[in-house]
Amino acid sequence: xxxxxxxxxxxxxxxxxxxxxxxxxxxxxxxxxRPPIYPRLIVRQMIEVGYxxxxxxxxxxxxxxxxxxxxxxxxxxxxxxxxxIANVVVLSITRELAPVxxxxxxxxRIGAAMAAEIGTMRVTEQIDAxxxxxxxxxxxLVAPRLIAGLVTLPLxxxxxxxxxxxxxxxxxxxxxxxxxxxxLKSTWDFLEALDVISGLVKAGxxxxxxxxxxxxxxxxxxxxxxxxxxxxxxxxxxxxxxxLSSNYLITEAFFSTVP
Amino acid sequence: xxxxxxxxxxxxxxxxxxxxxxxxxxxxxxxxxxxxxVIGGSGTGKSVLIKNIIGIIxxxxxxxKVDGEEAVGMKARDREAVTAxxxxxFQGGAxxxxxxxxxxxxxxxxxxxxxxxxxxxxxxxxxxxxxGLAPAVAELSPSELSGGMQKRVGLAxxxxxxPEILFFDEPTTGLDPIMADIINDLILxxxxxxxxxxxSITHDMISARKIADRVAMIHAGKIIWTGAxxxxxxxxxxxxxxxxxxxxxxxxxxxxxxx
Numbered sequence: 001x002x003x004x005x006x007x008x009x010x011x012x013x014x015x016x017x018x019x020x021x022x023x024x025x026x027x028x029x030x031x032x033x034r035p036p037i038y039p040r041l042i043v044r045q046m047i048e049v050g051y052x053x054x055x056x057x058x059x060x061x062x063x064x065x066x067x068x069x070x071x072x073x074x075x076x077x078x079x080x081x082x083x084x085i086a087n088v089v090v091l092s093i094t095r096e097l098a099p100v101x102x103x104x105x106x107x108x109r110i111g112a113a114m115a116a117e118i119g120t121m122r123v124t125e126q127i128d129a130x131x132x133x134x135x136x137x138x139x140x141l142v143a144p145r146l147i148a149g150l151v152t153l154p155l156x157x158x159x160x161x162x163x164x165x166x167x168x169x170x171x172x173x174x175x176x177x178x179x180x181x182x183x184l185k186s187t188w189d190f191l192e193a194l195d196v197i198s199g200l201v202k203a204g205x206x207x208x209x210x211x212x213x214x215x216x217x218x219x220x221x222x223x224x225x226x227x228x229x230x231x232x233x234x235x236x237x238x239x240x241x242x243x244l245s246s247n248y249l250i251t252e253a254f255f256s257t258v259p
Numbered sequence: 260x261x262x263x264x265x266x267x268x269x270x271x272x273x274x275x276x277x278x279x280x281x282x283x284x285x286x287x288x289x290x291x292x293x294x295x296x297v298i299g300g301s302g303t304g305k306s307v308l309i310k311n312i313i314g315i316i317x318x319x320x321x322x323x324k325v326d327g328e329e330a331v332g333m334k335a336r337d338r339e340a341v342t343a344x345x346x347x348x349f350q351g352g353a354x355x356x357x358x359x360x361x362x363x364x365x366x367x368x369x370x371x372x373x374x375x376x377x378x379x380x381x382x383x384x385x386x387x388x389x390x391g392l393a394p395a396v397a398e399l400s401p402s403e404l405s406g407g408m409q410k411r412v413g414l415a416x417x418x419x420x421x422p423e424i425l426f427f428d429e430p431t432t433g434l435d436p437i438m439a440d441i442i443n444d445l446i447l448x449x450x451x452x453x454x455x456x457x458x459s460i461t462h463d464m465i466s467a468r469k470i471a472d473r474v475a476m477i478h479a480g481k482i483i484w485t486g487a488x489x490x491x492x493x494x495x496x497x498x499x500x501x502x503x504x505x506x507x508x509x510x511x512x513x514x515x516x517x518x
Contacts, residue, residue, distance in 0.1 A: 129353040134371025
C-alpha cells in the first residue's frame with residue numbers, strides 16, 4: 001500500500017505540475033497577443049537571446065560540421081562512398097544538429113539567465129512592485145522573452161546552418177582533399193527547402209520552450225539564493241529535456257511520410 | 260460613522276499556507292486620510308495582510324473593500340483600477356536593478372499613465388528632489404545606492420503617481436536611527452502633501468509613534484487591539500504593553516528553541 005501511495009502522490013504531483021505549466025503557458029501566450037506590447041523590451045530580449053548567443057552557437061556549429069565531415073569520411077570511405085559526405089553534412093546540420101545543439105546551448109545560456117533574473121526579481125519583491133505600478137508581470141517580463149525566443153532562435157539556427165556547412169567544407173576541402181566546387185555543388189543540389197524549414201520550425205519551438213521554462217521556473221522561485229539556484233537548474237534541465245523530446249515529435253511530423 | 264468613511268475595510272480575512280494559518284479572521288478599518296500602523300512581531304502575518312490588501316496574495320476567505328468596493332474576487336481589469344490608487348514602499352526597496360533610478364521613479368507614470376520618457380524623467384527628478392536626492396542620482400543604477408538612498412528612491416517611486424493610498428512595509432528596517440528618522444519625516448511629509456491614506460506595517464515603535472494616527476496590533480493572525488497612537492501607552496492590553504516595551508516576559512511567547 002505504501003508503494004502504491006507513493007506512486008499515486010508522484011503521479012498527482014506530476015499532473016499538478018503539468019497543470020500549472022499549462023496555465024502559465026496559456027496566460028503568457030494571451031499576454032503576448034493582447035496589448036499593451038512592449039517593443040523596446042522585445043528588441044532588448046532579441047539582442048540578448050540572438051546577438052549575444054551567436055558566438056557560442058557559431059562555434060558549436062562550425063566544430064560540429066568539421067567533426068561530421070571527418071567522421072563521415074572515416075565511415076563512408078570503407079564503402080567508397082566519400083562523395084556523399086557533403087550531403088550527409090548538409091542534411092544532418094540543417095535538419096538536426098544545428099537546431100538541437102543551438103537549442104541546448106541557448107538553453108544553457110539564456111534559459112538559465114532568464115530564470116536567474118526573474119527569480120531574483122521574485123525573491124526581492126520586484127515582481128510584486130511591478131503589480132503595484134499598474135504593470136502586469138506577464139506582459140512586462142514573460143511576453144517579451146517568449147516572443148524573442150520564438151523569433152530569434154530560428155535566425156540563430158539559420159546562421160548555424162551556414163556556419164556548420166562551412167565547417168564541413170573546411171575539413172573536406174583542406175584536410176580530405178575534396179574539390180571545392182564539386183563539394184559546394186553537391187551540397188546545393190542535395191539541399192531541399194524542407195530540410196531548412198523543418199530546422200527553423202524546430203528552432204522556433206525550442207526558442208519558445210527555452211523562454212517558457214526560464215520564465216516559469218524564475219517566476220515561481222521561492223526562498224533566497226538557494227531558490228533562485230534551483231530555479232536556474234530546473235529551467236536548463238526541463239528546457240533540455242523538452243528540446244530533445246519535442247525534436248522527435250517534430251521530426252516525426254515532418255518526415256514520417258517523407259524519405 | 261458610515262462605511263464610506265473608511266478608505267479600506269477588511270473583514271474576517273483568512274489565509275493559510277500549506278495548512279499553516281497566518282491570518283485567522285482579521286478585521287481592520289483604515290479611516291480615510293489617516294495613517295494607520297499595524298504593529299506586531301515577526302511572523303505574525305503583517306506582510307501577508309498588506310499583500311492581501313494590495314492583491315499580490317489572494318485570501319482564502321474574507322472581504323477587502325477599497326472605497327466601499329469589494330476587491331476580493333474582482334475581475335482583472337477592475338482590479339487594475341483599484342491598484343492604480345495604490346503606492347507602495349517595499350521593505351527592501353524592490354527597485355528594478357535593470358533600470359536607472361529615474362526610470363524606477365517614473366515607471367508607474369510611463370507604464371500606467373502614458374507619460375513620455377522625457378516628461379517622466381523630468382517628473383522623476385522632481386520626485387527625487389522631494390525626497391532629498393540630487394538630480395545626479397537619477398542616472399545611477401539602484402545597486403550604486405546606499406540602503407537609505409534606496410528607501411528614498413522607493414518612496415519617490417511610490418508617490419510619483421500621486422496615489423490615494425500609500426502602503427509602507429517596514430519602512431525603517433535595516434536603517435541607522437538617523438536615516439530611519441529622516442525616512443519617517445519623509446513619509447509624514449509625503450502623506451500630508453498628497454492627502455493620502457496610509458497603511459504601514461512595522462515592529463519599530465519609534466517609527467510607529469512618529470507616523471501613526473492610529474495603531475492596530477496583530478498577533479497570531481488576529482487584530483487584538485486598535486486605538487489612537489496617544490492611547491497606546493494606556494491600552495490595558497497585556498500583549499500591546501509587552502510589545503511596545505519590548506519585554507521578553509508576558510503573554511507573547513516567542514518560538515525559540517523549539518524543534
